[in-house]
Amino acid sequence: MKIIMLGAPGAGKGTQAKKIAEKYGIPHISTGDIFRANIKNGTELGKKAKTYMDQGLLVPDELVVDLVVDRVQQADCEKGYVLDGFPRTIPQAESLDEALAKLGDKVDFAINVEVPDENIINRMGGRRACVGCGATYHVVFNAPKVEDVCDTCGEKLILRDDDKPETVKKRLDVYHEQTQPLIDYYKKAGVLKEVDGTVAMEEVFQAIVQVLGA
Numbered sequence: 016m017k018i019i020m021l022g023a024p025g026a027g028k029g030t031q032a033k034k035i036a037e038k039y040g041i042p043h044i045s046t047g048d049i050f051r052a053n054i055k056n057g058t059e060l061g062k063k064a065k066t067y068m069d070q071g072l073l074v075p076d077e078l079v080v081d082l083v084v085d086r087v088q089q090a091d092c093e094k095g096y097v098l099d100g101f102p103r104t105i106p107q108a109e110s111l112d113e114a115l116a117k118l119g120d121k122v123d124f125a126i127n128v129e130v131p132d133e134n135i136i137n138r139m140g141g142r143r144a145c146v147g148c149g150a151t152y153h154v155v156f157n158a159p160k161v162e163d164v165c166d167t168c169g170e171k172l173i174l175r176d177d178d179k180p181e182t183v184k185k186r187l188d189v190y191h192e193q194t195q196p197l198i199d200y201y202k203k204a205g206v207l208k209e210v211d212g213t214v215a216m217e218e219v220f221q222a223i224v225q226v227l228g229a
């Protein structure tokens with residue numbers, strides 16, 4: 016089962032992707048998490064990616080495509096995977112399709128988690144990310160047991176720099192311009208599934224499970 020998560024920044028792609036990965040026993044591949052791990056480890060890729068991420072811009076396609084194409088060919092991806100945050104541009108989607116076609120493969124589901132822009136700014140202001148394991152919380156909708164402490168690993172929770180309102184606005188513009196066209200792209204490919212992302216997390220997940228048919 017090869018699944019792609021589509022949706023605005025803060026729509027809940029990561030939250031749902033983790034639940035899908037757990038239920039179906041497939042890896043959750045988040046390009047945002049991969050970049051943040053590279054930034055934390057001070058790699059060359061991390062240094063390059065950070066200059067774009069801090070401005071709310073997309074990292075150039077050439078820095079992300081090979082990385083994902085390599086990742087999906089690793090042994091743990093044989094049964095499938097859930098891609099979160101990739102593709103984000105039409106050229107990225109085309110590169111993925113080409114690479115999969117060479118392997119005799121294709122995307123099975125593109126799940127669009129629909130949340131209007133008005134809801135996004137509030138969601139992002141309340142998002143907290145763990146500096147240790149990358150787990151995501153929300154101060155109201157998914158609060159940790161102890162304020163600002165990760166339930167899983169005990170490390171500190173922070174507001175991501177790019178989740179501050181100015182950068183979120185920029186990221187939404189970038190989303191509408193560069194990523195939203197993917198909805199049509201996957202509709203044409205016959206694999207698009209839309210779910211309402213404004214309802215409670217568990218309800219969104221139930222809708223996704225229905226779509227995936229298991």
Ligand code: ADP
Nearest residue numbers: 024025046047067068072073074079100101103
């Ligand atoms: P969110 O979960 O809020 O949508 P991500 O964690 O997926 O954000 O991404 C954070 C940032 O990492 C993006 O704003 C962008 O700069 C960069 N990024 C992540 N994935 C990609 C991608 N596929 N192409 C280009 N840039 C990306």
Ligand code: ADP
Nearest residue numbers: 024025026027028029030142152153156215216
């Ligand atoms: P994305 O990966 O699309 O950027 P996240 O999964 O990180 O989005 O979710 C963004 C924020 O909104 C997080 O703080 C998360 O806990 C919260 N969130 C996710 N889904 C919901 C929901 N259905 N209702 C309310 N808050 C949500």
Ligand code: ZN
Nearest residue numbers: 145148165168
């Ligand atoms: Zn943690």
